[in-house]
Amino acid sequence: xxxxxxxxxQLLGAASAGSLAALAPxxxxxxxxxxxxxxxxxxxxxxxxxxxxFPGWPIWDKExxxxxxxxxLRSGVWSRAGVVAEFEKxxxxxxxxxxxxxxxxxxxxxxxxxxxxxxxxxxxxxVGPYTFIASIDVIFLxxxxxxxxxxxxxxxxxxxxxxxxxxxxxxxxxxPVHILGLPANMDKINAIAEKHNLLVLEDxxxxxxxxxxxxxxxxxxxxxxxxxxxxxxxxxxxxxxVVGNDDGLMDxxxxxxxxxxxxxxxxxxxxxxxxxxxxxxMTEFQAAILLxxxxxxxxxxxxxxxxxxxxxxxLKEIPGILPARLYDGATRAAYHLYPFRYRQEQFGGVxxxxxxxxxxxxxxxxxSGYGPINRDPFFEHTLRSNNFRRAYSKARLDxxxxxxxxxxxxxxxxxxxxxxxxxxxxxxxxxDDIADAIEKIYENRAALV
Ligand SMILES: *Cc1c(COP(=O)(O)O)cnc(C)c1O
Numbered sequence: 055x056x057x058x059x060x061x062x063x064q065l066l067g068a069a070s071a072g073s074l075a076a077l078a079p080x081x082x083x084x085x086x087x088x089x090x091x092x093x094x095x096x097x098x099x100x101x102x103x104x105x106x107x108f109p110g111w112p113i114w115d116k117e118x119x120x121x122x123x124x125x126x127l128r129s130g131v132w133s134r135a136g137v138v139a140e141f142e143k144x145x146x147x148x149x150x151x152x153x154x155x156x157x158x159x160x161x162x163x164x165x166x167x168x169x170x171x172x173x174x175x176x177x178x179x180x181v182g183p184y185t186f187i188a189s190i191d192v193i194f195l196x197x198x199x200x201x202x203x204x205x206x207x208x209x210x211x212x213x214x215x216x217x218x219x220x221x222x223x224x225x226x227x228x229x230p231v232h233i234l235g236l237p238a239n240m241d242k243i244n245a246i247a248e249k250h251n252l253l254v255l256e257d258x259x260x261x262x263x264x265x266x267x268x269x270x271x272x273x274x275x276x277x278x279x280x281x282x283x284x285x286x287x288x289x290x291x292x293x294x295x296v297v298g299n300d301d302g303l304m305d306x307x308x309x310x311x312x313x314x315x316x317x318x319x320x321x322x323x324x325x326x327x328x329x330x331x332x333x334x335x336m337t338e339f340q341a342a343i344l345l346x347x348x349x350x351x352x353x354x355x356x357x358x359x360x361x362x363x364x365x366x367x368x369l370k371e372i373p374g375i376l377p378a379r380l381y382d383g384a385t386r387a388a389y390h391l392y393p394f395r396y397r398q399e400q401f402g403g404v405x406x407x408x409x410x411x412x413x414x415x416x417x418x419x420x421x422s423g424y425g426p427i428n429r430d431p432f433f434e435h436t437l438r439s440n441n442f443r444r445a446y447s448k449a450r451l452d453x454x455x456x457x458x459x460x461x462x463x464x465x466x467x468x469x470x471x472x473x474x475x476x477x478x479x480x481x482x483x484x485x486d487d488i489a490d491a492i493e494k495i496y497e498n499r500a501a502l503v
Contacts, residue, residue: 095498097415103491104417108484111476112289112347113354119346126338134335141341142295144348148263151273151297153304156341157311160259160281162334163294164192167277168227170306171253173198175445177226178454180252182212183428183463185231189257190427193229194436197445199454201225202428205463208379210234210393210470213462214242218250220457224450227253232261232271235287235388235475239381240266240274247275255279259294260390262287263355267383272297277307282344287358287390287475288351290343293336311335355388358478361485362389365478368489372496374400392473393423395466402499409495410471412502416491423472426464433458 094100114120126137138156146154157163173179175197181189184205193200201220206213212230228247230238238256247254254275258264261271262280272278277300282293298304305317306329314331366377374397380387396406404412406422413420436442437451473488495502 093494095412095415095495095501096417097412098498098501102415102417103494104487106417108419108477109479111474111479112284113350113479114346118349119343122342122346123339126342129338132338135338137338137341137345138336141336141344141348144345145295146297148348148351149270149273149278149297151270151278152299153297153301155296155304155307155311156336156344157294157296158334158336159292160257160279160283160286160294161188161192162311162332163279163281163296164188164255164257164259165195165332166307166310166334167255167279167296168192168196168198169310170303171227171255171276173227173253173255176224178222178224179227179229180217180220180225181229182231182233183426183460184210184212184424184466185233185257185427186259186424187427187430187432188259189229189231190433194442197441198226199224199446199450200229201454202458202460204460205466206239207395207462207466207469208376209239209381210236210378210466211238211381212243214239214246217243217246221246221250221252222453225250225252227255228275229255229257230275231257231259232264232388234378234393234472235260235262235264235390236378236380236393237261237264237266237271237384237387239383240271241383244274260286261388262351263386264388265384265386268385271388273299276300277303282340285474287354287388288344288347290340290347293340293344294334354479355386358389358475359387361478361480361482362387362392364482365392365485365488368485369394369492372489372492374398374496375492389478390475391423392475392478394471395469396471397469401496402503404495404499404502406469406471408502412495413471413491416494418488418491419474419477421472421474422467423470424467426460426467428458428460428463 096102142154173196177198178201179193179198181200183202190200204216230243232238256272256275256278258272258278259281264271277298280295282289296307308317310331311334314327314329316328369375369377376395378393
């Protein structure tokens with residue numbers, strides 16, 4: 055809903071920019087070649103490639119999805135109980151994992167997992183900067199220091215070849231993120247972890263059903279975490295999960311997310327808290343919605359994958375458009391976003407912002423994606439906080455600062471363009487519209503400078 059509103063606003067913005075540009079001395083159209091991309095650019099007053107909206111998100115089915123939610127409401131049992139347990143069982147099955155623990159958010163899933171893995175004050179955790187802020191926040195929130203590993207711009211994933219150089223005697227864990235729903239290089243990451251005796255916590259918060267060599271992302275490390283926030287492929291508004299194969303770890307995750315009550319202990323017992331814990335239990339409503347949403351996930355993932363592959367086959371033919379490469383071991387990608395790099399030199403110097411405005415004007419919503427969050431003020435703010443200054447020597451904090459330079463990531467953040475997952479739920483014709491719009495901009499690039 056929000057995304058659609060935003061897109062409409064962006065379209066309006068682009069349209070008014072277009073009408074202003076149309077008043078400027080005209081240099082376009084003369085050079086346009088016949089074919090799909092021919093014609094005056096919409097941002098310069100021409101007809102857009104499409105005006106039809108793309109599929110919205112989230113999707114629900116009244117007949118199928120509403121009764122289970124109403125049934126929870128009428129039961130009066132709204133807090134964690136049988137429906138959550140049923141979701142956990144089905145989600146674990148779908149993931150090919152022994153266990154699943156449902157939580158309130160992907161963020162609390164990550165926090166639970168890090169705490170149970172014993173990550174805390176004094177530790178360093180290796181993580182890439184090309185991610186959603188939560189992946190970094192959770193490391194700081196345990197009291198550990200995130201050590202940044204630069205991004206592989208071709209794949210948009212953390213660069214495993216930069217990882218070993220970042221290891222110190224304090225390194226405790228690696229937190230690989232399968233960002234954009236594309237698998238990180240788990241062969242190399244797991245090999246490094248094994249060699250240096252490090253824990254691996256996968257942030258699979260964008261990677262439901264993505265696979266590495268036939269195994270689901272989120273089941274390749276010690277623990278894996280998922281998000282079910284509103285924009286995610288499997289959603290109940292807010293929600294999360296930890297998955298794992300180790301009963302001991304999963305028992306402790308359960309305990310941690312329930313005030314430290316020992317796993318299996320009834321909620322009516324008001325003593326016997328075994329460990330420090332917090333509370334991030336999923337409600338029955340969330341689980342009922344997730345169970346309904348889950349019935350469509352496989353089919354939607356298949357469709358996104360097919361559309362993404364087709365889109366890649368067309369976009370890679372356009373000079374200056376570089377779709378993300380998948381690693382050889384990536385047997386399935388979830389495409390939470392469809393990313394490509396935009397090279398302005400090959401578009402006659404047209405800046406990315408202008409390219410995106412032109413693309414939106416053609417009826418294709420898009421965004422520039424993540425900025426370099428490792429350079430955001432929160433990072434230094436945290437290192438200067440009382441907690442961190444009490445916990446670490448100046449030398450330790452300085453090392454964290456010094457390692458926080460990721461030039462490849464900075465470059466990627468300047469070049470990236472994202473299409474959101476709901477666009478990939480459309481038809482093949484929708485994909486052709488996207489590719490035609492980009493071709494049209496390429497062919498008319500001289501008019502945009
Ligand atoms: C969404 C997301 C999270 C956090 O999940 P929430 O459910 O929003 O708390 C963490 N990491 C990544 C990569 C995400 O995309």
